Amino acid sequence: MNWTTDQIKDQGGRVFLVTGANTGLGFETARALAKKNAFVILAGRDQHKIYQAMLNIRAEKPEARLEAGLVDLSDLSSVQAFAESILAKHQRLDVLVNNAGVMFPPPGKTKDGFELQFGVNFIAHFALTARLLPLLKKTPGSRVVTLSSIAHKNGKIDFDNLKLEKPYNKFREYGQSKVADLLFALELQRRLEKNGLDIISVAAHPGISKTELLRTDQPEMINESPHMSASQGALSSLLAATGKLEGGSYIGPDGEGEMTGYPTHAFVAEYAKDPLVASALWEYSKHELGIDFL
Numbered sequence: 001m002n003w004t005t006d007q008i009k010d011q012g013g014r015v016f017l018v019t020g021a022n023t024g025l026g027f028e029t030a031r032a033l034a035k036k037n038a039f040v041i042l043a044g045r046d047q048h049k050i051y052q053a054m055l056n057i058r059a060e061k062p063e064a065r066l067e068a069g070l071v072d073l074s075d076l077s078s079v080q081a082f083a084e085s086i087l088a089k090h091q092r093l094d095v096l097v098n099n100a101g102v103m104f105p106p107p108g109k110t111k112d113g114f115e116l117q118f119g120v121n122f123i124a125h126f127a128l129t130a131r132l133l134p135l136l137k138k139t140p141g142s143r144v145v146t147l148s149s150i151a152h153k154n155g156k157i158d159f160d161n162l163k164l165e166k167p168y169n170k171f172r173e174y175g176q177s178k179v180a181d182l183l184f185a186l187e188l189q190r191r192l193e194k195n196g197l198d199i200i201s202v203a204a205h206p207g208i209s210k211t212e213l214l215r216t217d218q219p220e221m222i223n224e225s226p227h228m229s230a231s232q233g234a235l236s237s238l239l240a241a242t243g244k245l246e247g248g249s250y251i252g253p254d255g256e257g258e259m260t261g262y263p264t265h266a267f268v269a270e271y272a273k274d275p276l277v278a279s280a281l282w283e284y285s286k287h288e289l290g291i292d293f294l
Contacts, residue, residue, distance in 0.1 A: 002262040018097040018099055043069035054066045113163050155179030201247055207253035
């Protein structure tokens, strides 16, 4: 049987935080969770778009329990301030959904000097997860969901090119950011287990979904490839966030090439399973951020 939102149990009393929740997959994830009575923190960098997203959800479910969270993932000081505000305001966090991302932008760096895709898609979420860990620890059975991509299969971590030291290749840099996300999700699970914590880490990918992520310069990717709506693409994230799963699971669409379909266990490239690469990336990230994280 195909998994749909009908299979999501009532989420009343549970708190979810979704980054990039103002549009696309993040919005559809937040929307579906709110309809199941979750308290949802919609995080994004554009206050107007976040409030509009909240209005759109409340148009369908007036009693939806929502909160706006302002964070710029290209600025680690903003990530820190946002995390501190969540820690001060909330007593629990059941699920963190590391969803936000950029894809194929012009060459650029984050405020902290990382190549933009690597910095936003991976480094910012590594930092956010680290800073929200105390709240996740306080919440029994909490989990972290990190979004990767079928592009992870072509990704490798080049430790000499995480700050745009080499000529920019948007495809290579995107693949690098997405294999980093999957390496992180699997390494996080290993470290949570090692520390005996009641938290699991899982990952998901949306196949090829028609979202604003492709607004930069790749409309032909959507027009020429099999693709699905953002609401269909968000099913992988929703199963990862709410389903009965083991830590370390990776969820994606079940169709040909994992481009479309309904969520199931997805293919993980051997490179993404490499604990030595994952550990090196973890230590690099901790050192760059100056934080102690598991």
